[in-house]
Amino acid sequence: MELTMEARATGESPSSELAARVMELEKRLALLEERSEDRVTIIVFSGDLDRVMAAFIIATGAAAMGQQASMFFTFWGLSVVKKQASFDGKTVLQKMMAMMSPASSQALPVSKMNYFGVGAKMLRAMMKQKNVSSLEDLIALAREMGVRMIACEMSRDVMGIKESELMPGLECGGVATFLGDALTSRASLFI
Amino acid sequence: MSTAFDKVLDARGMNCPMPLVNARKEIGTLNPGQVLKVMATDRGSVADFQGWVKVAKNVELVAQETETTDAGSLYVHYIKRTA
Numbered sequence: 001m002e003l004t005m006e007a008r009a010t011g012e013s014p015s016s017e018l019a020a021r022v023m024e025l026e027k028r029l030a031l032l033e034e035r036s037e038d039r040v041t042i043i044v045f046s047g048d049l050d051r052v053m054a055a056f057i058i059a060t061g062a063a064a065m066g067q068q069a070s071m072f073f074t075f076w077g078l079s080v081v082k083k084q085a086s087f088d089g090k091t092v093l094q095k096m097m098a099m100m101s102p103a104s105s106q107a108l109p110v111s112k113m114n115y116f117g118v119g120a121k122m123l124r125a126m127m128k129q130k131n132v133s134s135l136e137d138l139i140a141l142a143r144e145m146g147v148r149m150i151a152c153e154m155s156r157d158v159m160g161i162k163e164s165e166l167m168p169g170l171e172c173g174g175v176a177t178f179l180g181d182a183l184t185s186r187a188s189l190f191i
Numbered sequence: 192m193s194t195a196f197d198k199v200l201d202a203r204g205m206n207c208p209m210p211l212v213n214a215r216k217e218i219g220t221l222n223p224g225q226v227l228k229v230m231a232t233d234r235g236s237v238a239d240f241q242g243w244v245k246v247a248k249n250v251e252l253v254a255q256e257t258e259t260t261d262a263g264s265l266y267v268h269y270i271k272r273t274a
Contacts, residue, residue: 038246061208061239064215066247132206141212 039068039185043178046191047076047102048111049120049135053127055191056138063145070181071142072173074152077191078159080105080139081151083167094160101159105135143169150177194254194269196228197221203232203265210236211243214270218250221272226253229268240268249274 040062044055059069073081085103087095102108113119124134133141143149150171156163163172171177182188200217202210210231217227229240237255244252253269 057208060212064208064212065243066215066249130206131204133209145212 037068037184037186038066039070039181041070041072041178041182041185041188043072043074043188043190044077044080045075046111047079047108049108049123050110050112051191052077052080052105052108053135053138055189056135056142058189059147060138060141060145063142063147067186068146068148069142070148070150070178070185072150072152072178072181073170074155075159076101078151078156078161078166079103079108080135081149081167081170082161082165084165086162086165089162090160097159098161105139108135148181194228194256195226196269197225198227200227200229202229202236205231206233207235207239211239214240214268215243218270218272223249223272223274226269226271229270231266231268232263234264234266236268237266240270244270 040058042055042059044052046052055071059071062069079102082102082104085098085101087098090098107117108120109117110119110123128134148171150173151166153172153174156166156172198217198221200214202213205213210229210233214227214229217229221227229236233239237257240252240255244250249272251271251273253271255269256267258265258267
């Protein structure tokens with residue numbers, strides 16, 4: 001009723017009013033679709049071999065499915081993207097941290113039954129037997145497939161990990177870098 | 192009944208996520224309209240390929256077959272590149 005009165009007042013027919021509304025809705029729908037990209041964002045907080053394997057399998061799987069994938073490495077997750085450990089120019093606490101944390105992805109422990117690294121070696125051997133790609137292969141694959149890899153600047157600085165200790169070609173960023181990707185993702189994971 | 196295909200990917204022995212990753216690479220070498228046949232031994236690949244075509248805009252699952260061989264089950268997927 002309101003519609004017809006309004007239409008009379010402006011001299012438009014109800015159908016053209018409807019067409020205008022449909023156009024407006026289509027515009028808003030297009031805007032909404034634009035906001036959500038085909039992206040998966042993963043925070044790698046953990047430095048446990050098993051969890052990190054899961055993160056990389058999801059990231060490479062997503063990339064294979066035509067999605068963009070972003071991985072944000074923070075705290076213990078930074079060990080995954082370390083290529084070596086160094087002690088030069090570090091404070092005592094930072095040196096202790098470097099000594100106690102894995103020097104690279106090769107040295108990651110497992111989240112359960114690690115037994116000073118024996119568990120991790122066992123899991124790696126069992127995965128090899130089943131022809132599952134190694135973590136290092138998955139990392140290389142992720143990079144090759146264009147998975148965006150970001151090292152958290154703040155936790156890197158706190159833990160005293162130098163940029164020269166990390167793999168080359170990583171991006172560095174903070175919370176807004178993560179949120180910028182997460183807010184336009186279809187899925188976000190915290191691992 | 193056999194399904195026509197243009198290229199074969201042997202993903203036997205590969206485990207998650209490699210059949211998918213390699214299939215994706217191979218699909219990129221095909222022209223739109225062509226079909227890739229993927230042979231896999233990974234049982235999870237059956238659901239994986241269904242998931243892939245659900246989200247990707249440029250592929251379509253033409254057929255899926257399971258063959259029983261002496262070495263175990265063989266999962267065959269036919270994927271068409273649509274765009």
